[in-house]
Amino acid sequence: MKKLSARRRHPLAAVVVLLLALAATGGLYAAFAPASKAQADTTAQSLAIDEGKKLFSVGCASCHGTGGQGSSDGPSLVGVGAAAVDFQVGTGRMPAQQPGAQIARKKVIYSQAEIDQLAAYIASLGAGPTIPTKSQVSPEGADIAKGGELFRTNCAQCHNFTGKGGALTHGKFAPSLEGVDPKHIYEAMQTGPQNMPSFPDTTLSEKNKKDIIAYLNAVNGDDTESPGGLELGGLGPVSEGLFGWIFGLGALVAVAVWVAARTAKAKKS
Amino acid sequence: MSSQDIPEENLPAEQVDEHGHGAVALADETNPFADPGLPPHEHRIQDIDERAAKRSERVVAMLFTLSMLATVGFIASYVAIPRDKSIFVFPLGHISALNFALGMTLGVALFAIGAGAVHWARTLMSDVEIADQRHPIEAEPEVKAKVLADFKEGAKESALGRRKLIRNTMFGALALFPLSGVMLLRDLGPLPGTKLRHTLWSKGKLLVNMNTNEPLRASDVAVGSLTFAKPEGLEEHDEDFQLQIAKAALMIVRLQPENIKDKRELAWSHEGIVAYSKICTHVGCPISLYEQQTHHVLCPCHQSTFDLSDGARVIFGPAGHALPQLRIGVNEQGYLEALGDFEEPVGPAFWERG
Numbered sequence: 001m002k003k004l005s006a007r008r009r010h011p012l013a014a015v016v017v018l019l020l021a022l023a024a025t026g027g028l029y030a031a032f033a034p035a036s037k038a039q040a041d042t043t044a045q046s047l048a049i050d051e052g053k054k055l056f057s058v059g060c061a062s063c064h065g066t067g068g069q070g071s072s073d074g075p076s077l078v079g080v081g082a083a084a085v086d087f088q089v090g091t092g093r094m095p096a097q098q099p100g101a102q103i104a105r106k107k108v109i110y111s112q113a114e115i116d117q118l119a120a121y122i123a124s125l126g127a128g129p130t131i132p133t134k135s136q137v138s139p140e141g142a143d144i145a146k147g148g149e150l151f152r153t154n155c156a157q158c159h160n161f162t163g164k165g166g167a168l169t170h171g172k173f174a175p176s177l178e179g180v181d182p183k184h185i186y187e188a189m190q191t192g193p194q195n196m197p198s199f200p201d202t203t204l205s206e207k208n209k210k211d212i213i214a215y216l217n218a219v220n221g222d223d224t225e226s227p228g229g230l231e232l233g234g235l236g237p238v239s240e241g242l243f244g245w246i247f248g249l250g251a252l253v254a255v256a257v258w259v260a261a262r263t264a265k266a267k268k269s
Numbered sequence: 270m271s272s273q274d275i276p277e278e279n280l281p282a283e284q285v286d287e288h289g290h291g292a293v294a295l296a297d298e299t300n301p302f303a304d305p306g307l308p309p310h311e312h313r314i315q316d317i318d319e320r321a322a323k324r325s326e327r328v329v330a331m332l333f334t335l336s337m338l339a340t341v342g343f344i345a346s347y348v349a350i351p352r353d354k355s356i357f358v359f360p361l362g363h364i365s366a367l368n369f370a371l372g373m374t375l376g377v378a379l380f381a382i383g384a385g386a387v388h389w390a391r392t393l394m395s396d397v398e399i400a401d402q403r404h405p406i407e408a409e410p411e412v413k414a415k416v417l418a419d420f421k422e423g424a425k426e427s428a429l430g431r432r433k434l435i436r437n438t439m440f441g442a443l444a445l446f447p448l449s450g451v452m453l454l455r456d457l458g459p460l461p462g463t464k465l466r467h468t469l470w471s472k473g474k475l476l477v478n479m480n481t482n483e484p485l486r487a488s489d490v491a492v493g494s495l496t497f498a499k500p501e502g503l504e505e506h507d508e509d510f511q512l513q514i515a516k517a518a519l520m521i522v523r524l525q526p527e528n529i530k531d532k533r534e535l536a537w538s539h540e541g542i543v544a545y546s547k548i549c550t551h552v553g554c555p556i557s558l559y560e561q562q563t564h565h566v567l568c569p570c571h572q573s574t575f576d577l578s579d580g581a582r583v584i585f586g587p588a589g590h591a592l593p594q595l596r597i598g599v600n601e602q603g604y605l606e607a608l609g610d611f612e613e614p615v616g617p618a619f620w621e622r623g
Contacts, residue, residue, distance in 0.1 A: 195560035197495030229361030
């Protein structure tokens with residue numbers, strides 16, 4: 001101790017003390033800092049945004065502008081939210097093949113990971129609806145009857161009573177909801193893609209959306225029962241009437257003609 | 270019955286006439302369109318061959334037996350198959366087993382009766398054509414004379430000409446009776462009065478969201494969204510709910526105020542939120558096929574199209590009027606409220622609409 005105290009006036013003493021103090025502060029910080037995981041998340045998030053920006057510049061910027069601000073060929077994407085990206089790209093509607101009355105569903109080009117990166121980038125441009133979680137879109141525990149009521153009030157005018165779709169003006173149409181991922185149905189209600197109006201949570205609550213998804217799952221899912229059978233596309237009286245007139249009456253006429261035309265005589269003339 | 274039984278004049282004209290062989294048979298002057306008569310009867314195999322006839326008999330009996338079995342099957346499936354059982358049948362998909370079984374057995378039972386009857390008639394019942402001559406329509410002179418004489422006798426016996434009181438009161442009774450039918454026509458009324466011109470909307474009534482049954486706030490309604498509203502106080506279990514909602518149903522959309530072309534529409538809106546009648550002005554279909562980018566609303570019944578950014582003007586289809594707009598504002602708590610009733614009658618035009 002004597003030796004140490006004797007050297008306290010040494011020219012390097014201040015440097016040594018400073019180093020010790022710095023090391024202690026650093027060590028304490030490393031030991032107590034709470035943010036190691038959060039830090040990793042933010043890094044991953046900003047990495048996703050960076051990757052998304054790259055994908056955006058290649059696949060989307062020609063129409064939606066280099067910063068997603070929109071152009072004469074495509075709308076601004078500021079504030080549309082991750083849900084809109086997940087819907088448009090996840091159903092193959094975007095990137096669009098060509099402009100037209102309506103951009104239709106087609107083969108999905110991006111992987112889900114890439115879609116998530118794009119969504120992260122677009123979400124960073126301005127706040128908007130987020131991608132729903134699994135439990136938000138699962139039909140479990142939802143009220144199917146209420147969902148049917150809500151569907152008939154809000155959706156059936158365009159998508160038909162069991163979601164088989166229908167025609168709109170000038171080549172536009174409401175697509176069939178058969179085989180559509182519940183997540184995409186939820187996102188469509190929330191964001192209102194193309195000419196579909198949106199049904200935000202303020203007017204159609206999260207629970208209501210879940211009910212609607214459960215209803216569609218019950219009437220238009222893979223295991224949906226059709227007690228009558230042969231539902232002819234589920235389009236209602238037009239296809240049913242056409243079938244009745246052509247095939248029902250047609251069969252009767254054909255049988256009558258067959259009965260009268262075939263002679264029962266032994267000597268065929 | 271064979272051709273010998275057919276009267277002489279109905280037999281086919283002889284092909285060979287007196288004037289020469291091979292000449293086309295010319296009908297005589299007095300009867301230019303001689304009746305060629307029936308073709309000679311030809312036998313069926315069942316008429317000649319008893320074994321074939323037995324075969325036909327067995328086929329018919331088999332069809333009738335099949336029908337009986339199907340009926341038994343119908344009863345058995347009605348009893349045995351539970352109502353909620355579902356099966357997969359190839360072209361029909363997942364269907365109710367009970368419906369399928371009942372339909373199939375009923376169809377087979379009826380079809381087999383019909384097919385058996387047709388086969389029986391075609392192969393076993395007599396197929397000889399029989400001509401039945403028409404008789405003149407006019408009655409014999411003696412019959413006519415008797416009927417007229419009977420009528421005159423009856424008229425004399427009834428003394429209708431002599432007892433004028435009976436005759437006149439009878440005419441009166443017969444003439445008045447149809448009036449009771451005419452009276453019932455009153456039930457077609459009464460006239461609707463002003464009912465067609467008014468709805469439940471009035472100043473200060475809140476706009477209630479049809480989904481949540483809660484009043485709508487202005488801040489709830491996003492640009493591009495579509496919401497349906499009913500007047501405050503009208504509940505679905507009300508006795509006259511259908512009657513009232515048929516006139517009062519509203520669709521609420523929010524446009525960017527700068528996109529609204531019609532001045533009155535802008536003035537009657539609240540920060541771009543506009544409320545229009547949901548009832549088509551053509552024949553009154555509920556109309557809500559809203560395209561949020563074009564702001565067009567399409568009626569699914571006859572394709573009338575309205576432009577919600579231009580006073581709901583008709584831009585296509587048979588509708589005769591723009592959709593009526595409801596004037597709205599917000600109250601102190603931020604809830605949307607009506608500022609009065611519709612200015613014009615909603616729905617289809619009527620005679621006195623003007």
